[in-house]
Every structure is written in structure tokens, then in C-alpha cells.
Amino acid sequence: MSQPVLSTSRGDVVRAAMLGLLGTRGPTSRADIARALGVSPATVTQTTKELLARDLVLELASVPSQGGRPARLLGLVDDAAGAIGIKVTADHVRLVSVGLDGAVRTDRSVDYDAFRPHALDALTDVLAEAVAGHVGPLLGIGVGLPGAVDGQASGVVDAPTLGWDRVPVGPTLRAALELPVLVDNDVNTLAAAETLYGTGRDHEDFLVVTIGRGVGLGIVTRGVVSRGAHGGAGEFGHTPVAPDGPLCGCGNHGCLEGFVGESGLLAAARERRVLTAGGTVADLARAAHDGDAAARSVYADAGTLLGRALAGAVHLLDPEVVVVLGEGIGEWTFWESAFEEALRRHLMPTRRGVPVRIEPWSEDRWAVGAASLVLATPFDAVSTGREGELVRARLQTAAVSR
Amino acid sequence: MSQPVLSTSRGDVVRAAMLGLLGTRGPTSRADIARALGVSPATVTQTTKELLARDLVLELASVPSQGGRPARLLGLVDDAAGAIGIKVTADHVRLVSVGLDGAVRTDRSVDYDAFRPHALDALTDVLAEAVAGHVGPLLGIGVGLPGAVDGQASGVVDAPTLGWDRVPVGPTLRAALELPVLVDNDVNTLAAAETLYGTGRDHEDFLVVTIGRGVGLGIVTRGVVSRGAHGGAGEFGHTPVAPDGPLCGCGNHGCLEGFVGESGLLAAARERRVLTAGGTVADLARAAHDGDAAARSVYADAGTLLGRALAGAVHLLDPEVVVVLGEGIGEWTFWESAFEEALRRHLMPTRRGVPVRIEPWSEDRWAVGAASLVLATPFDAVSTGREGELVRARLQTAAVSR
């Protein structure tokens, strides 16, 4: 066994998990906390006593009894603890400040050139400014970007679309900002946000599919995001779908992304004369919304391919539910029927009923996802390592320092 | 969060894990045990003291110092503790008795008709006999079969190829045999065996591909076998590879298995006139070994499809290594070059180097895999639930009752 087998819960994990739970789920009774965290009621009582004494938590109203002693709700004294999340793209960064409850406090977009020689220094500057301007206790910084990251707690990045090769994003930011910094692939950050605030509340195993510039897949297994051996899991966009298809940025031919990503949609649209040389996806979308049949067929064909490929992923991973979101979701009406037909047709009978949920999209979700890397640390002692410990420590001193 | 988040290691887990480690890995020093299990050296010292007093463990020779105090190896006093593993197929069962170290003690095959009305009673009888004939402490029984199992510790089975629909294999066997019984999909049992005795010693994330009657995939993530939401993960054989391909047993068209499984090989062989109507895979294999070019091309074409589909799985799951085994491995020479070419060609540059290990095959590995469900319980407190607890309890009394 290369890694320790027994995860002996260490130190202040329960305390942090309680605070995290109260932050993300809102007021909760002691009994519910015990059930949610899988610890004994006795422990919750003890820990609560301590947190009450330290003024980190307070007792709220009682809830009406359901046949027994009524539960007393606990709430955070100071719910101002939050995190900064940033999503990096080739030409801009999106930056949000998020509360423990997942609510966006501030949100802005900044021009950025990832290909510039000292791109990482520029990133540091943007973040330093955001940290300086942040009001209230700050737990840490989450960074999401389109690329492979060796580990959240490490943060060395390979991102061809940003021109980054072995760039030490995590170490550099940590050194400059003196805050916990967690870095992950952007699709994984969306999956992390879902586990905290979305589908994860009801499900342990699910997939998160993103459609937009590319196609991505976040895999949640037993309640945690699967990152694979080198942080590269979920490269759904490079599933081979046509051996002789167009050349993809990854160097191969016939990747799913070449048909279903923006470039694929544009190529199909040009071929069908929906667009001329300079046309964009926005033009294509407008044509489809205006009722152009050829434009709609472009999306429908993409839907067919996506449905078929997704059937393979569902067979491999057996999720309870599939969540679909992303920049491209506004045109989902045009994907939908072909997608559904292809997906169901290629699924085994026992899987055919897997629910697909379409979620509304706004671009700040990328950045909120990045922030939720930090906000998830109270519940994830494994993949966040030492950075997670730091976040949990900060969480427990957040309220007193207000 | 639908499931408890904090796994507070309970009770006798460390004791059982130490015994399991000594059994599966052989003699080990206290310091190495602490590192392998992720517990403190102090705990190992304490637990060892107790196990020594109970005569479950003994001190062996010292190993030469590597610059410090030399380590003293610990070994099991009685390594006779073992498990029975059974693999169920439509027409026979394979039954082995396996020691903690993974060595096969007894091994036999029994005719069996899964489609017979009271097939489960017949299975019970076969196992009752095996239990009666077992010498030494018996930890439990592992069952592997081609189908979907709701949970190892439960064991309700859907297996179309056996004609089984919601058959309560686990509950029935437990009631009749009064022993811990763990049930899982056969490919998952192979993956479990790999985590204990094979690839898992060096790797945390890997895939196990089986080729034979069908095509299967076992997924190991963070050292544990991923079963998906309903125990149906790894249905690699039903990846859609050709929208208009032949009808598959699952009701869809163009599944991978329809080209790469036995039926697919036979169909291709007949089409190319390598075989006549009554020909079998054994005939096809013989022709290929005898140098028949058409026969070899059948395997090569299958290899191409397998390689391409596997590239998709590697992109999704980012394993460190892929292990290939199964009944069909004897003809791998004929798959190999086409498989390698297709796999590498469809992988992204960063993944292209993923190692593929071909493992030797013998049919008893299915049954050994089943047994290793039981033998893995000391390390897997999650998916084995109450049955695992029972196994661990039996492990700790095994030696005294000898």
C-alpha cells in the first residue's frame, strides 16, 4: 500500500467540520450535526460547549418538536468568514469573494494575458490587491484554471491553452500572499462547488459535464472529486469519437471536443454555410434562436455525439445523476432532443433512467467553484493536505479577530 | 451531505489492519507497519504488545541496520487464517481456499447450472460442503459473479447472463452458512486482488481490463475499487463504438463488446471465413497460433478498437498504470501491436506514456479475487460494513482457536 490506509481523523477536524457545516448549510441542531458528520452526539455537545465559550457559535431559536424534545439550532456568530476564488483564462481573470454560505459578495473581471512572460507575477498582483481589499476574515484563495494540476495543495500547472508548462502557481502565490492557496482544474472546481452547495447535498456519486469552449467532466465518487493519478481525470473532451476526424489541439484526430467544443461548432456551421469566415459562436447562437434550421442542426449533431460519448462515461462510472452546465448552456434547447435520444439509446436498460439536470449558468460560477476549494476543506482532510489544515486553523480564529 | 463525512476509525481497526498487513505482506517491522497504515509508532508498539501477549504475533529476526537501530520483524504466529472464494458462471463454479498471503490452498471446479430454478440453493450446498471441508480458521466467503451487485456487504444480484434478477445471494448465503459473506462483480474482485497482492502495492490509481467472454474494467481510485452508485461501474464492454454496429445482449447496437468480446471475435472470424458455423474461440486461437493471417487480423482489429476505447477511459480516469488480464490473454500477441498503436495514437501527449502491464492468466484468479474481498476487509472499513467487522473479529480470534 503506497499510501496510509487508515485515515485516523486528526486534531481539530470535528471542530472545523462543525463550523463549515454551520456555514454551508445554515443553522442546524446538534443532533443533525452529529448525523451529518458521522460523529456521536456526545462529541457534538462537547465541541459545541467549547465553541460557545469561544463565541464562535451561538444558540438560535428552537424548532417545533416532532414528537420529542425540540431541537435548538446553532448558528455561526460571525458568518463573515469567506474565501477568494479566481478563474484564469487566456485573456482575463474572474475574481469573486464568497461567504461560507456560498453567496457572492464581490465579483469582478480583470484583463489578463496568460501568455505574457511574467504572467504569474501579474496574477499575484491581481490577487494581492483583492486580498488587501477584502473585508472580514479570509480563509484562503482558490484558483481554477483550464489545465492539469498536480495536486490542490501543491499547485504546479500544465495548461497548454494558457501556454503554461510546469508553472508553480501554488508555491508562488503562497509565498507572495502568505495565505492558504488551493489550485485545481476549472472543471474540478465546479464539481467541488456542486458537492458543497448543489447536487452533493443529495448525492454521493455524480458527474458534472461542462459545455462551452471545450467539453469537460468532473467526477464525484463517494462525495469527493476524483482527480486521477496526476490530477488529469475528466479529460472527456479528448474521448476518441471518429478515428479520422479533425485535428485537435491535443495533437490527435477525432476528439469529441473537435465536434462539440466551440471550434467544432464553428467548423460545422461554416461547412453548412450558416456562418462565414469571421463568424463567432454568438452569431451561430443568434441564428439558431432566430429559427435557422441549419444552425439548429449544428447543435443537434453535437448533441448526438455528446449523448453517445456520455453514455460511455455513464457506463464506466455509474453515477446517480449527471449535471450539465457551462457557457454553452444557453443554446441547450437545440442540443437537447438529439442529446437525449443518443444518450438513452446507447445506455444499457438498467442505466437508461439516469437523470440529467441542466443548471443555469453565469460565468462567475467558475470563480465561485475556485473559492469552494477553500470552503470545502473542513470536509476534505485528504486532498487538501497541509493547506487544508491552515484553512481550518484560520476558520477557528476567524470570528474572534473580527 | 448524504453520508457521514468524517470516518472516525472505530474499535479494533488497527489491530485487524496489523494482522492483515502481516498476512498479506509477510514479516514487517513496527516502523514499517506504522508507515504503511498511517498510524503512529506508539500505537504499533502498544498494539504489538497486546498481540504478542495473545500469541497472535511473534518477533522474528532483526534486519541489518541501515544507519540506526535495527528493525525487528514481526510475523503472524499462525498464518493459517484464510478465506473461501467462489466465482460463479452460467455452467460451473470455481472454488478456492486462499491463505492470508494470497496463496491458493485448494482449488476445484464444480458443474453448476445458474438457470436452474433453485440455483441459489445449489450454490449454498456447494459452499456448505467447502466450508465443512475447510481446515483451519476461516474468515469468510467471497463471491464473484458477472453482474451488478448492490453492495459487497449486502449482495443482491442482477446478472442477465446467469438469468438472475434481484437474487439475494448475500443474505441467503449468510443465513445458511453463518459466516461473513461478501459479494461483488467479478471484475471488481480481480481489482480487489490487485490492490492487495499486485499493482496496488505500488500504485493508488489504476485500471484493470479483462478480456475474455466479455470486456470488463475495474477502477481503482485512491487505493479502493470504485463501484459507482449502484455497483455498476466499469461497464466498459458497453461503450458505444459504432452507432450502427451489431446488436448487443444489452439491447443496444455497436457496443465495444460486440467487436472485442468472444461473440465479436467469432462473428469477425466467420465473416472472414476463418471459421465455419460451429467454430469456437479455441479454433480461432489455434488458427492464429498456426500463422493464419486472417485469424490474426481478427485479433488485430479487436486490438485497435480496444485501444481506442481504452484511450477514452484513460482520459476520463487518469490512471498511473493499466493492467490487462483475462481468459483471452493467451492470444495477446496478436492483439498487441494494433492495440498499442491505437491506444497511443488516441492518447493526449501527456498521457501517452501510461504503462500497460499484461499479466499471466489462470482461471482460478477469478476465485482468488473473490476470496480477496474477504482478505481486504482489514483495510477497507467503508464498503464492507458490518460483514467486514465480523471478518475482522474472526481474524483476531483465528490463531487462538487453532
Add this chain to the structure above:
DNA sequence: GACACTAAATTTAGAACCAAAGTAACTGTG
């Protein structure tokens, strides 16, 4: 052969957590 150095094992004091048993506060029923 004295010395520093290293790694393994042990001791000790204490933190974290739990099971079991008890107490508290309500609902419903005769």
C-alpha cells in the same frame, strides 16, 4: 575506541472521541 549520527522502539501525559446511561422537553392517548 570516543564521538556524532541515524533510525527503531518505547514511555508518558494528554487529547479526542465514544458508548451507555441519564436527563430534558415536548407530543399524543386514554
Add this chain to the structure above:
DNA sequence: CACAGTTACTTTGGTTCTAAATTTAGTGTC
């Protein structure tokens, strides 16, 4: 309105494991 039934919380008395300091037993160096 007494009484059982139910659920929430608390207290008590451990057990399990850890961190930190210490002891043990070797290697290598001058």
C-alpha cells in the same frame, strides 16, 4: 391530566490514539 412514547441533549467513565521526549542499538569517522 397522568402516562407512555419520542426525540434532543448531557454526563460519565472509559478506550484509542497521538505527540514529544527518551531509550536502544546499530553505523560511520577521526
